[in-house]
Amino acid sequence: MQKIKTIFIDLDRTLWDFESNSKEALLELFEVYQLKNFVKDFATFHQKYRQINAVLWELYGKGKITKDLLRRKRFEDTLFHFGIVSPEITSGLTEGYVQLSPQKTNLFPNTLSSLANLKKIGLPIIIVTNGFREVQEIKIDRSGLAPFVDVLLCSEDVGYNKPDPNIFLEALQMSNSKANTSIMVGDDFQADVLGAEKVGIHGVLFDPNHHYSHRKEISKISDLSELEKLLLFNY
Numbered sequence: 001m002q003k004i005k006t007i008f009i010d011l012d013r014t015l016w017d018f019e020s021n022s023k024e025a026l027l028e029l030f031e032v033y034q035l036k037n038f039v040k041d042f043a044t045f046h047q048k049y050r051q052i053n054a055v056l057w058e059l060y061g062k063g064k065i066t067k068d069l070l071r072r073k074r075f076e077d078t079l080f081h082f083g084i085v086s087p088e089i090t091s092g093l094t095e096g097y098v099q100l101s102p103q104k105t106n107l108f109p110n111t112l113s114s115l116a117n118l119k120k121i122g123l124p125i126i127i128v129t130n131g132f133r134e135v136q137e138i139k140i141d142r143s144g145l146a147p148f149v150d151v152l153l154c155s156e157d158v159g160y161n162k163p164d165p166n167i168f169l170e171a172l173q174m175s176n177s178k179a180n181t182s183i184m185v186g187d188d189f190q191a192d193v194l195g196a197e198k199v200g201i202h203g204v205l206f207d208p209n210h211h212y213s214h215r216k217e218i219s220k221i222s223d224l225s226e227l228e229k230l231l232l233f234n235y
């Protein structure tokens with residue numbers, strides 16, 4: 001008998017292949033702004049950007065910087081690292097990235113077929129994300145996810161970022177779901193798995209690169225085609 005009645009699932013790096021999509025967008029911008037005149041190659045630029053972006057996202061997650069500051073500063077600081085001080089290029093990359101990146105459509109393998117199978121069973125699929133609404137809506141639309149998503153819940157709508165329990169409480173309430181018949185699937189162990197478990201939702205780690213293979217106690221999947229079998233377990 002199927003016990004699980006609702007699936008909460010993360011978007012970035014779980015369904016939508018954030019790294020591939022982001023890299024494609026940055027490469028386009030690197031060429032548009034002819035950054036090879038200042039930086040050895042794209043790989044060097046990309047690596048530095050990722051470092052700086054990760055630090056700034058952490059600050060944003062803690063509420064220490066705003067969304068707008070995050071979006072601009074990650075490029076301003078990366079450019080500065082390579083000796084470029086240019087408000088024009090900074091603005092171009094800031095705006096260009098926000099426009100371009102969500103239009104990219106790379107998903108993890110088996111995303112659409114797996115969601116289609118869940119839909120056939122009649123399971124509501126609710127995306128719970130710390131990403132920005134106007135961006136996440138474009139990603140869902142362009143990448144073909146829209147027919148399979150019942151609700152998109154963004155942290156900025158609720159005022160709490162995962163792993164704050166309040167976002168998961170809101171997800172349960174708005175979908176009329178119970179914690180013990182729901183699962184939360186996501187790639188971030190702290191935000192998605194531990195966050196959900198704080199309110200009694202069973203957390204499942206999406207771990208496509210097997211970074212957590214030594215942690216036998218964690219429920220995990222490495223491919224989205226495994227989602228269906230999760231529904232049969234008693235947690």
Ligand SMILES: [Mg+2]
Nearest residue numbers: 010012013187
């Ligand atoms: Mg994620």
